Amino acid sequence: MRLITHxxxxxxxxxxxxxxxxKIEAEKVIEKEVDFNPDFLxxxxxxxxxxxxxxxxxxxxxxxxxxDSPDAAVIESADETxxxxxxxxxxxxxxxxxxxxxxxxxxxxxxxxxxxxxxxHEDEV
Amino acid sequence: xxxxxxxxxxxQQEEEDEEENLSSSSLSVKSTPEIExxxxxxxxxxxxxxxxxxxxxxxxxxAAFLESLxxxxxILDAGCGNGKYLGLNPNCFFIGCDISDPLIxxxxxxxxxxxxxxxxxxxxxxxxxxxxxxxAVLHHLSTEERRKSAVExxxxxxxxxxxxxxxxxAAEQEDKTLLTKWTPLSPKYVEEWVGPGSPMNSPxxxxxxxxxxxxxxxSDVSVKxxxxxxxxxxxxxxSDxxxxREGMKMMNQQEYFVPWHLPYHRAEVSGAxxxxxxxxxxxxxxxxxxxxxxxxxxVFSEGELERLASGVGNAMIVDRFYDxxxxxxxxxxxxxxxxx
Numbered sequence: 001m002r003l004i005t006h007x008x009x010x011x012x013x014x015x016x017x018x019x020x021x022x023k024i025e026a027e028k029v030i031e032k033e034v035d036f037n038p039d040f041l042x043x044x045x046x047x048x049x050x051x052x053x054x055x056x057x058x059x060x061x062x063x064x065x066x067x068d069s070p071d072a073a074v075i076e077s078a079d080e081t082x083x084x085x086x087x088x089x090x091x092x093x094x095x096x097x098x099x100x101x102x103x104x105x106x107x108x109x110x111x112x113x114x115x116x117x118x119x120x121h122e123d124e125v
Numbered sequence: 126x127x128x129x130x131x132x133x134x135x136x137q138q139e140e141e142d143e144e145e146n147l148s149s150s151s152l153s154v155k156s157t158p159e160i161e162x163x164x165x166x167x168x169x170x171x172x173x174x175x176x177x178x179x180x181x182x183x184x185x186x187x188a189a190f191l192e193s194l195x196x197x198x199x200i201l202d203a204g205c206g207n208g209k210y211l212g213l214n215p216n217c218f219f220i221g222c223d224i225s226d227p228l229i230x231x232x233x234x235x236x237x238x239x240x241x242x243x244x245x246x247x248x249x250x251x252x253x254x255x256x257x258x259x260x261a262v263l264h265h266l267s268t269e270e271r272r273k274s275a276v277e278x279x280x281x282x283x284x285x286x287x288x289x290x291x292x293x294x295a296a297e298q299e300d301k302t303l304l305t306k307w308t309p310l311s312p313k314y315v316e317e318w319v320g321p322g323s324p325m326n327s328p329x330x331x332x333x334x335x336x337x338x339x340x341x342x343x344s345d346v347s348v349k350x351x352x353x354x355x356x357x358x359x360x361x362x363x364s365d366x367x368x369x370r371e372g373m374k375m376m377n378q379q380e381y382f383v384p385w386h387l388p389y390h391r392a393e394v395s396g397a398x399x400x401x402x403x404x405x406x407x408x409x410x411x412x413x414x415x416x417x418x419x420x421x422x423x424v425f426s427e428g429e430l431e432r433l434a435s436g437v438g439n440a441m442i443v444d445r446f447y448d449x450x451x452x453x454x455x456x457x458x459x460x461x462x463x464x465x
Contacts, residue, residue, distance in 0.1 A: 004199075005220055005238055007254040012246050014153070020250050038219070043197040047253055047284075108247075115233050117226065117241040118248040125156035125246065 011102035013124045020051035022100035024059035034091045057089040154270045155246045164421035165265045171397035173227035178208035198255035201245040204262030206233030254283040259291045280440045286461030292453045296424040310380040382419035392416040
């Protein structure tokens, strides 16, 4: 699971209002190189919840992102240094083994072989 | 001292049975009904590698939709199956989900970004996707409420102005001989498992002595395989079965079991077939050397997909078409402001 996906995932247990972002319990993290695409990253910047991404990256062992969202100017600038960090965090880190934890209920969604299982139990729907 | 009665009285048993019926009908729309667990989930889990090996042809209408999306789009595929469409547009980022873990593992092995999730209840926050697709998924949902819920989810998870493509099997099949290979659900099944709103679930249907098909004919072949075996058109031994079939068709039959033939060598590898056979969910066809599974389908009649989508308040239908025996629709989520 990449952090781009994690930034979208939310706990959908019935009654939960505060299911995002899921906390990451990382047991195994790997890195896989992906082609750098600055336009895509700029497009993604508008969608992502920054704090969630920064904290998730930290849980995965990558602390290069600032906790607070940078200005749009930093993203738009020609200097790609920052964008490369965003690229690495968003697309190149993979949670292979671990869990995603609902901030409200503590429910753990397992991640095995890079695949999160977000299915709910009968009593959670 | 009186002995405590452990066995319920006849009256008590009747009340318990009624409660069970009531509680199953008052299950949340997000709960998976038994018919889907047995005849969708378990089947796909058992046939996943074989199923995946037959799913490679990219449907041009779906490809065209995906290729029309702007570069950099995040595309959500809910019910992605073996991931056939994930990555089809190399300029977009796809995130796929499916309820079948074995199918998702196949996607993952291809390097796709996927997760196991339920299309009726997507674990996604609102508006993240630029577009979403649901290709041959909704027809596996057994109630209108669940189908509507799945459409609402697709709209919810895309951004304002985002597009959603949905395709489903049509009741109006181009190849009418296919229908003879499918088993229509009898009213007994419909009453137990299919929700309200089905045209089959009316008192007139249920009380009609003509309908009572319990057994599944042995020689059905899967939709994909029927071209390989032209002679497999089933002989109907009894005349009343034949008239029953005609009767079913006239009654706007939309609930079917469609067979999937899993070759024996594939079944042994999967391992799931032993328990499926033992529990009666699948049967052996020695003549074909295959384990025959039944997949549940609610096929859509003309206009039904549009009616379903019209019920979703914050989306407009922007395209609708019939292609290769499927009803298809494109929705656009409202709320697009001029700055986008």
